[in-house]
Amino acid sequence: MTRDPTAEFSRIEITWERGVTRLHLIRPERRNAIDLRLAQELLRAALLERTASSGCVLLTGAGDHFCVGGDLKAFEAADDLPSHLMEITSYLHAALSRLAAMAAPLVVAAQGHVAGAGLGLACLADVLLTDESATFRSAYGALGLTPDASTSHLLPRLVGLRRAQHMTLLGHVMNAEESEKWGLSTETVPAGQLQKRALEVAVELAAGPTTAYGQTKRLLRSSFARSLADHLEDESVTLSAAAGTADAMEGISAFSGRRSAQFGVRT
Structure with missing residues (x-):
């Protein structure tokens, strides 16, 4: 019997369709916040042979929000927060590096709140589709923390240094209209149509060279x-x-x- 490589996943649902690997974050009760288990699963998902050989990777989030960044409840419960964050980012950053290095384009569909490491995931996209209600924020400064998940590397390249400073230092919350105007997102999608549109784009890319x-x-x-x-x-x-x-x-x-x-x- 062939072992199902996705059987042990509890934070991410992985499906394959028409050349597209879909990685669906499934912690809607925590607004898809990233804890250690999710970071580990994201790396494992990125390392799957079928993911690496797909024509496109589509990253989505269950519920009303794409991803609000780190799981603050897990942060509070950690005995040694610095070590805890080092462990999480070791898995998360390895996953992001893997996704960035793949030949397959990465499509991200973002709705609702997108913050912290969730913003980093959005920045990593080759194609970022946003629901018209989406909002983007850095959020690190309000917590006394610094950026991770590629935000300090990719955000200024996408929106410019001054706008990146506006978001990371002054806490500006970018709406969907601004995200497209400033160069973060590729396309703003009407309410209720994000997942359908994202799959259409992913399938189109998967059929390409x-x-x-x-x-x-x-x-x-x-x-x-x-x-x-x-x-x-x-x-x-x-x-x-x-x-x-x-x-x-x-x-x-x-x-x-x-x-x-x-x-x-x-x-």
């Missing part, structure tokens, strides 16, 4: 850390390698033949 998408993700993220000359060289090498793939041959043939490309089929 995953290897090319992965290299495009890498090129975009690395562009902030090196010179134009170095980046141009990388673009040339990467483009040349991509041109030799079956996906490129299919894409060029489909364009010339005025038909839709049929890239690798995933289930």
Whole structure:
């Protein structure tokens, strides 16, 4: 009998559909707050072979809120909070690094309150879809804490340094309209349509050229850390390698033949 790799998960529901790995946070009673178990499960989910080989990863949250960050009740109960946070972030950050490094695009669907590490998860998205009621806040300063989950790295790159300072130091709460205008979110979705729209986008991406998408993700993220000359060289090498793939041959043939490309089929 084949062992179900998701059987021991209690904080995340994992499903596969049409090439999409869906990671659904299922702690709605705690507004999907991140405790040690959830951080561990997120890493385990990211390490699953089927997740790594999918065409797209879709991250969603159950209930009215996507994720409000760390579980403050667990923080209060910890005997040694500094050690507790070090342990949680070791798993959480490893999961985020894994998701960022995957060839598969990451789609995040965010509704309701998005705060702390939940904001970091939103920042990590390649495509961020938000419900029109969504709000985004840093929340760390009010707790006397500092950012984690990539927020201090990605937020200023997405919205600009001044706006990131506005959120992290002055506590500004960004609404859905601002999140799209400032460059955090990709699209604002009408109420009640977020999950449907997110799956549509994820399925569309899953049907695309995953290897090319992965290299495009890498090129975009690395562009902030090196010179134009170095980046141009990388673009040339990467483009040349991509041109030799079956996906490129299919894409060029489909364009010339005025038909839709049929890239690798995933289930």
